[in-house]
Amino acid sequence: MARVLTPRAEDFPRWYQDVIAKAELADNGPVRGTMVIRPAGYAIWERMQSDMDGRIKAAGAQNAYFPLFIPESYLRREAEHVEGFSPELAVVTHGGGKQLAEPIVVRPTSETVIGEFMAKWVSSYRDLPLLLNQWANVVRWELRPRLFLRTSEFLWQEGHTAHATEEDARAYARGILHDVYEDFMRQMLAIPVVVGRKTVRERFAGATSTYTLEGMMGDAKALQMGTSHELGQNFAKAFDIVFSSAEGRQEHAWTTSWGTSTRMLGGLIMAHGDDNGLRVPPRLAPIQAHVMIVKDGEGVAAEAAKIRDALRDAGIRVGFDDRVDTPFGRRAVDAELKGYPVRIEVGPRDLAAGNVVVVRRIAGTKTPTPVTGVVSAVTAALAEDQQALYDEALARRESHTVDVSNVDAAIEVAATGWARVPWSAIGAEGEAKANAQGVTVRCLTRADGSVPGSEDEPDLIAYLARAY
Amino acid sequence: MARVLTPRAEDFPRWYQDVIAKAELADNGPVRGTMVIRPAGYAIWERMQSDMDGRIKAAGAQNAYFPLFIPESYLRREAEHVEGFSPELAVVTHGGGKQLAEPIVVRPTSETVIGEFMAKWVSSYRDLPLLLNQWANVVRWELRPRLFLRTSEFLWQEGHTAHATEEDARAYARGILHDVYEDFMRQMLAIPVVVGRKTVRERFAGATSTYTLEGMMGDAKALQMGTSHELGQNFAKAFDIVFSSAEGRQEHAWTTSWGTSTRMLGGLIMAHGDDNGLRVPPRLAPIQAHVMIVKDGEGVAAEAAKIRDALRDAGIRVGFDDRVDTPFGRRAVDAELKGYPVRIEVGPRDLAAGNVVVVRRIAGTKTPTPVTGVVSAVTAALAEDQQALYDEALARRESHTVDVSNVDAAIEVAATGWARVPWSAIGAEGEAKANAQGVTVRCLTRADGSVPGSEDEPDLIAYLARAY
Numbered sequence: 001m002a003r004v005l006t007p008r009a010e011d012f013p014r015w016y017q018d019v020i021a022k023a024e025l026a027d028n029g030p031v032r033g034t035m036v037i038r039p040a041g042y043a044i045w046e047r048m049q050s051d052m053d054g055r056i057k058a059a060g061a062q063n064a065y066f067p068l069f070i071p072e073s074y075l076r077r078e079a080e081h082v083e084g085f086s087p088e089l090a091v092v093t094h095g096g097g098k099q100l101a102e103p104i105v106v107r108p109t110s111e112t113v114i115g116e117f118m119a120k121w122v123s124s125y126r127d128l129p130l131l132l133n134q135w136a137n138v139v140r141w142e143l144r145p146r147l148f149l150r151t152s153e154f155l156w157q158e159g160h161t162a163h164a165t166e167e168d169a170r171a172y173a174r175g176i177l178h179d180v181y182e183d184f185m186r187q188m189l190a191i192p193v194v195v196g197r198k199t200v201r202e203r204f205a206g207a208t209s210t211y212t213l214e215g216m217m218g219d220a221k222a223l224q225m226g227t228s229h230e231l232g233q234n235f236a237k238a239f240d241i242v243f244s245s246a247e248g249r250q251e252h253a254w255t256t257s258w259g260t261s262t263r264m265l266g267g268l269i270m271a272h273g274d275d276n277g278l279r280v281p282p283r284l285a286p287i288q289a290h291v292m293i294v295k296d297g298e299g300v301a302a303e304a305a306k307i308r309d310a311l312r313d314a315g316i317r318v319g320f321d322d323r324v325d326t327p328f329g330r331r332a333v334d335a336e337l338k339g340y341p342v343r344i345e346v347g348p349r350d351l352a353a354g355n356v357v358v359v360r361r362i363a364g365t366k367t368p369t370p371v372t373g374v375v376s377a378v379t380a381a382l383a384e385d386q387q388a389l390y391d392e393a394l395a396r397r398e399s400h401t402v403d404v405s406n407v408d409a410a411i412e413v414a415a416t417g418w419a420r421v422p423w424s425a426i427g428a429e430g431e432a433k434a435n436a437q438g439v440t441v442r443c444l445t446r447a448d449g450s451v452p453g454s455e456d457e458p459d460l461i462a463y464l465a466r467a468y
Numbered sequence: 469m470a471r472v473l474t475p476r477a478e479d480f481p482r483w484y485q486d487v488i489a490k491a492e493l494a495d496n497g498p499v500r501g502t503m504v505i506r507p508a509g510y511a512i513w514e515r516m517q518s519d520m521d522g523r524i525k526a527a528g529a530q531n532a533y534f535p536l537f538i539p540e541s542y543l544r545r546e547a548e549h550v551e552g553f554s555p556e557l558a559v560v561t562h563g564g565g566k567q568l569a570e571p572i573v574v575r576p577t578s579e580t581v582i583g584e585f586m587a588k589w590v591s592s593y594r595d596l597p598l599l600l601n602q603w604a605n606v607v608r609w610e611l612r613p614r615l616f617l618r619t620s621e622f623l624w625q626e627g628h629t630a631h632a633t634e635e636d637a638r639a640y641a642r643g644i645l646h647d648v649y650e651d652f653m654r655q656m657l658a659i660p661v662v663v664g665r666k667t668v669r670e671r672f673a674g675a676t677s678t679y680t681l682e683g684m685m686g687d688a689k690a691l692q693m694g695t696s697h698e699l700g701q702n703f704a705k706a707f708d709i710v711f712s713s714a715e716g717r718q719e720h721a722w723t724t725s726w727g728t729s730t731r732m733l734g735g736l737i738m739a740h741g742d743d744n745g746l747r748v749p750p751r752l753a754p755i756q757a758h759v760m761i762v763k764d765g766e767g768v769a770a771e772a773a774k775i776r777d778a779l780r781d782a783g784i785r786v787g788f789d790d791r792v793d794t795p796f797g798r799r800a801v802d803a804e805l806k807g808y809p810v811r812i813e814v815g816p817r818d819l820a821a822g823n824v825v826v827v828r829r830i831a832g833t834k835t836p837t838p839v840t841g842v843v844s845a846v847t848a849a850l851a852e853d854q855q856a857l858y859d860e861a862l863a864r865r866e867s868h869t870v871d872v873s874n875v876d877a878a879i880e881v882a883a884t885g886w887a888r889v890p891w892s893a894i895g896a897e898g899e900a901k902a903n904a905q906g907v908t909v910r911c912l913t914r915a916d917g918s919v920p921g922s923e924d925e926p927d928l929i930a931y932l933a934r935a936y
Contacts, residue, residue, distance in 0.1 A: 027585065030542070031572055034535035036585055039600070042532045064510045067502035068536075068574075068605055068621050069558075074498070087565050090537075092574065094559040095620075096609030104499055106536075106560065106574075117495065117504055132507070137536055137605065141564035152563075153536050 004333055007275050012219040017147070019269055023278045023337045026147045033145035033152030037262065040338060043286035045155065045262060049135065051188055051284075052157065052260065055180045059172075061131040061159055066113050068137070069104045074112040077238040081111065084205020088140040090152070106139040111206065111231070111257055114160045115239030122243050122253060125164050129172065133159040148266030149223070149468050156261035162241055162253040169230055169254035170209075174451065176258045177211045177228040185225055189264065190281040190390040191215045191271050192397055193225055194463060196443025197452050201431055204257075208232035211451060214442045214463065216393070217270035220400040220417045222442045222465040225267050228258035266468070271393055278339030279362055281389050282382035287319035289378050290340040292331060296324050297348025304346040307356065307374055311344075314375045316382070336361065342381050344374060362389050401463075407433055410464040414439040423460035439464050472801055475743050480687040485615070487737055491746045491805045494615045501613035501620030505730065508806060511754035513623065513730060517603065519656055519752075520625065520728065523648045527640075529599040529627055534581050536605070537572045542580040545706040549579065552673020556608040558620070574607040579674065579699070579725055582628045583707030590711050590721060593632050597640065601627040616734030617691070617936050624729035630709055630721040637698055637722035638677075642919065644726045645679045645696040653693055657732065658749040658858040659683045659739050660865055661693055662931060664911025665920050669899055672725075676700035679919060682910045682931065684861070685738035688868040688885045690910045690933040693735050696726035734936070739861055746807030747830055749857050750850035755787035757846050758808040760799060764792050765816025772814040775824065775842055779812075782843045784850070804829065810849050812842060830857050869931075875901055878932040882907040891928035907932050 004022060006014040020026050025041035028034070037045065053063075069092065075082045085108045092104040107113065114132065122130055135157050142152045159176060163169040177195060185193045193213040203210035207229040215225045235241070236252040245251050272279040282288055291308045293300055301322060311318045319340060321331055335343050345357040355368040358377050362385035369377050400417035404410050407430035410419035414434075423444055426434070431441050442463040446452050452460055472490060474482040488494050493509035496502070505513065521531070537560065543550045558574040561567060575581070582600065590598055603625050610620045627644060631637040645663060653661045661681040671678035675697040683693045703709070704720040713719050740747040750756055759776045761768055769790060779786045787808060789799055803811050813825040823836040826845050830853035837845050868885035872878050875898035878887035882902075891912055894902070899909050910931040914920050920928055 027588075029535035029537070030539050030581065030584060031535060031537040034537055035533075036535065037533040039530035039532050043530070045533075046531060062507035062511070063514060064507050065503075065505040065513075065623065067497035067499060067504065068607070069497070069499040069502055071498050089563075089565075090560050090572075091562040092558050093561045094571075095557075096611060097555045097557075103562075104558075113498065116498060120495075139536070143564060155533065 004337065005275060005277065008218055008273075015273075015275070016270060019273050019277055019337070020147050023339065025265070025269070025278075028145075028147065031152070033142040035147055035151040035153065037155075041265060044268070044280065044284065045265060047284050047286055048188070048264060049157075052180070052184055053135070055184060056133050056157065056159065059131075059175060059180055061133040061161065063134060064132050065134055065136065066110050066117070068107055070107050070110075070113050072103045072105050074116065075105060077112065078206045078234055080234075081206035085109070085140070090139045090141055107136075108138055108140045109257070109259070110134065110136070110138075110158055111160065111235055112239070115235045115241060115255070118160070118162050118253070118255070119239050119241045122162060122241055125243050125245050128162055128164045128243060128253065129168060130162045131159075131172075132161065133157055146266075146468070148262055148269070151262075154262045156259050159256070159258045161256045162236070163255070164243065164245065164251070164253065166232070166254045169256050173209070173211065173228045173230050173256040173258065176256075177213070177451070181213055181226045181228065181258075181260060185213055185215070186390065188281065188284050189268055189271070190386060190393060191225065191267065192390060192394040194397075194443065194445065195451060196445040196463065197455065198227070198443060199431060199441050199455055201428070201435075202441060204229045206231060206234050208234070209453075212443050214465075215267050215271055216397045216400065216418065217267070217468065218273060218396075219270070220396070222418065222463075222467040223263070223267045223270065224442070224467065225264055226258070226260035229256060231255045231257060270468075272389055273339075277337035279389065280339040280341060282341040282386045285339075285341050286317060287340050288317045288342065288382055290319040290321060290335055290343040292321040292328075292335065292343055292345050293324055294328050294345050294347030297351070300346060300348050300351060303351055303371065307344060307346065307371065310375050311378060314379065316375075316378060341385055342378050344378070360385060406430075407464075410434065411437045411439050414465050417465070418442070419464040421462050421464060423455065423462040424458075426462050426464070434464055438466060440467055442467060472805065473743060473745065476686055476741075483741075483743070484738060487741050487745055487805070488615050491807065493733070493737070493746075496613075496615065499620070501610040503615055503619040503621065505623075509733060512736070512748065512752065513733060515752050515754055516656070516732060517625075520648065520652055521603070523652060524601050524625065524627065527599070527643060527648055529601040529629065531602060532600050533602050533604065534578050534585070536575055538575050538578075538581050540571045540573050542584065543573060545580065546674045546702055548702075549674035553577070553608070558607045558609055575604075576606055576608045577725070577727070578602070578604070578606075578626055579628065579703055580707070583703045583709060583723070586628070586630050586721070586723070587707050587709045590630060590709055593711050593713050596630060596632045596711060596721065597636060598630045599627075599640075600629065601625055614734075614936070616730055616737070619730075622730050624727050626725060626727045629724045630704070631723070632711065632713065632719070632721065634700070634722050637724050641677070641679065641696045641698050641724040641726060644724075645681070645919070649681055649694045649696065649726075649728060653681060653683070654858065656749065656752050657736055657739070658854060658861060659693065659735065660858060660862040662865075662911060662913065663919060664913040664931065665923065666695075666911060667899060667909050667923055669896070669903075670909060672697045674699060674702050676702070677921075680911050682933075683735050683739055684865040684868065684886065685735070685936065686741060686864075687738070688864070690886065690931075690935040691731070691735045691738065692910070692935065693732055694726070694728035697724060699723045699725060738936075740857055741807075745805035747857065748807040748809060750809040750854045753807075753809050754785060755808050756785045756810065756850055758787040758789060758803055758811040760789040760796075760803065760811055760813050761792055762796050762813050762815030765819070768814060768816050768819060771819055771839065775812060775814065775839065778843050779846060782847065784846060809853055810846050812846070828853060875932075878902065879905045879907050882933050885933070886910070887932040889930050889932060891923065891930040892926075894930050894932070902932055906934055908935055910935060
């Protein structure tokens with residue numbers, strides 16, 4: 001059989017590109033750095049959106065939509081924010097056939113414009129908390145684009161909230177971090193993220209605390225899968241988000257923001273893909289069970305349709321492939337590439353014995369199964385393989401995370417995995433040294449794995465790694 | 469009671485702005501022509517999206533995502549298309565801190581970039597039809613913006629398909645027109661749209677046929693609620709969408725495109741709103757039944773919560789208002805403004821008699837109802853009032869549509885309604901004359917209401933009106 005993909009061990013980035021192309025997930029857009037998300041990729045994103053959207057609403061936030069275009073002057077109001085973003089901006093100078101009086105920025109994120117409207121909508125403590133979320137596209141100019149991971153335009157959700165107290169803002173930012181993001185990533189994406197605090201050097205432009213979720217990819221590099229920020233009163237002061245407290249005082253609100261993006265699709269590919277292609281966690285998969293007719297024969301099409309309907313009736317998301325004029329081998333390779341968790345191969349020979357073949361993409365098994373047992377076999381496989389994928393990712397994370405005691409050792413470990421180091425042995429100076437070698441502090445955690453309230457707490461652990 | 473809204477009869481456009489502001493549906497963005505869709509407005513849009521998305525998928529189209537940024541040169545490839553759009557374009561000239569070598573256009577619509585990718589993905593007749601849809605934001609510079617109706621940025625879905633034959637493309641464009649759009653607008657939006665064909669003068673830039681759905685607003689003006697286009701082989705030739713036919717010939721594909729947008733929200737407001745605010749059709753409403761505690765009293769909160777849960781268990785989307793420290797009158801005005809189809813007022817006095825008050829926004833009734841009968845009363849009200857809203861809109865359309873026989877009479881009728889005129893009595897010359905008076909040919913239909921295949925068919929009817 002011809003080699004379909006570059007093996008991961010040979011060239012991981014090349015393998016990644018191959019999977020995206022062959023599984024028809026995405027393509028480069030005509031403007032450098034932009035991306036076309038193809039139907040197979042978009043269907044996965046839609047499932048991510050829909051699950052995450054339910055969790056965000058359960059956390060009390062309401063969806064809204066703010067404009068793509070932001071006056072350039074808005075970004076300048078928060079000094080750190082403008083500094084963080086100005087090299088990445090796309091600027092509109094002409095509209096409606098004329099040069100514009102003030103240049104317009106295509107949103108790189110919406111703290112500024114949402115801050116402006118929060119100021120209008122909030123006047124009393126009764127208006128707080130104000131909990132907003134939007135699903136949108138944003139633009140950050142990329143010189144070295146990589147599909148899903150770094151693209152000039154990407155899709156995301158961005159949450160923005162305003163609170164009466166710092167404690168309330170902190171509790172909300174952390175609630176999103178753990179109850180929405182961490183739970184989604186573990187339960188749906190099957191990725192055992194490490195959750196921690198970014199160092200001052202790594203935190204978001206304008207934030208007082210940035211929390212992050214870091215996933216380990218198949219090559220043991222790290223990917224930042226999502227972030228949640230406390231913005232203190234920085235944006236409230238820049239945009240005048242003021243409320244009268246229960247005691248009648250005028251106070252600045254405390255705001256948060258938090259986001260996850262199509263980058264998670266890149267994480268999914270790199271965390272779970274193998275040399276045969278994508279592997280999609282069953283709970284997330286747009287197609288969980290793919291019914292394939294091997295070749296025509298008496299009653300084969302009818303039996304395949306019956307199996308499809310029975311699976312669908314059991315609440316399973318089903319694909320159907322009856323393209324018998326295409327060689328079966330090619331279609332099977334394609335199903336492997338696309339990573340359907342289970343496929344059910346229906347052919348005349350097995351069917352004569354009352355069987356079909358159940359192929360599990362994650363367990364790697366092919367089992368002749370009586371037609372009457374297909375639904376229960378598939379249901380069990382989907383549950384087991386969701387867990388198996390998580391366990392495999394966790395085992396890799398554990399075997400590739402090494403405890404060391406100083407920055408030089410951490411830089412060495414980062415060539416092949418993640419280093420856990422006492423933060424006191426790194427500090428700002430060690431961090432700069434690591435950065436110079438292409439290694440970053442991914443996050444800080446407490447010894448028990450919980451998220452610290454400041455980087456000055458004693459006995460913190462730093463995770464150092466190379467990252468996407 | 470203070471007047472909440474400008475009455476429609478006094479100043480319809482002002483009433484429209486008032487409703488949007490007071491029902492907290494949207495706000496003007498900081499860049500001229502842009503729009504902030506607030507949670508109450510976005511929740512309605514989400515319901516539109518979700519219902520429509522199901523219909524589009526049932527029509528076989530798959531969702532994908534194409535880039536926001538399009539090279540300026542793409543738009544020039546189809547002559548009519550560039551001419552149609554160039555005065556409306558927003559142009560990015562700077563990215564990543566530098567002037568760009570080629571200016572980039574922010575998509576006004578995606579025929580061109582999708583055409584480019586269809587050309588890559590299609591090679592054989594087996595790849596056809598290729599049925600794509602995307603939910604996205606687009607930008608068309610507006611000098612006279614009006615919230616939801618004409619904004620520089622708006623949200624929409626745009627479908628793009630490629631077919632092997634003209635017949636297949638035509639059947640698909642018309643299937644979307646009737647089975648997706650018309651059915652959605654009648655069944656969900658409760659708007660009895662007139663469906664017809666645009667004249668050559670009104671059709672989409674680059675199309676060979678444009679089909680439209682026209683709704684009558686509360687002031688008897690027309691609103692184009694959606695369009696579906698046959699693009700012939702124009703884009704296939706401009707972008708080289710070529711396939712080898714079953715007979716082995718190289719042929720250009722036939723493409724279609726079709727779109728509906730947040731403009732439908734404007735149509736919903738103007739078709740159904742009254743002097744007390746918005747009226748949302750029950751099937752569409754994010755909140756169908758709003759349970760309100762009139763004032764505190766023994767057992768009131770517990771009973772209200774029980775009613776809320778019973779409604780929710782019956783599959784009804786429920787809101788809950790227990791803000792008893794805000795005067796009830798103010799909250800009732802707000803509920804009228806927001807247009808919840810039914811509200812259930814729970815207060816100590818009625819409750820002592822075992823009753824609550826069921827207030828129907830559309831029927832305009834207030835009925836004391838035994839607690840045990842609330843679910844069935846609400847269920848019946850929602851079904852009846854969906855129909856009542858449609859019937860009311862249909863009655864208005866019929867009473868404000870007048871048959872006339874020439875263009876001068878049509879122009880006169882258009883001051884207060886729609887004119888139906890034999891197309892043979894108008895023609896290109898009459899159309900130009902009407903246009904000069906601010907009146908347009910909204911669409912052409914056959915005498916039996918069906919959609920003509922060309923404007924040259926005999927005995928066609930033209931609808932002339934003023935329009936948004």
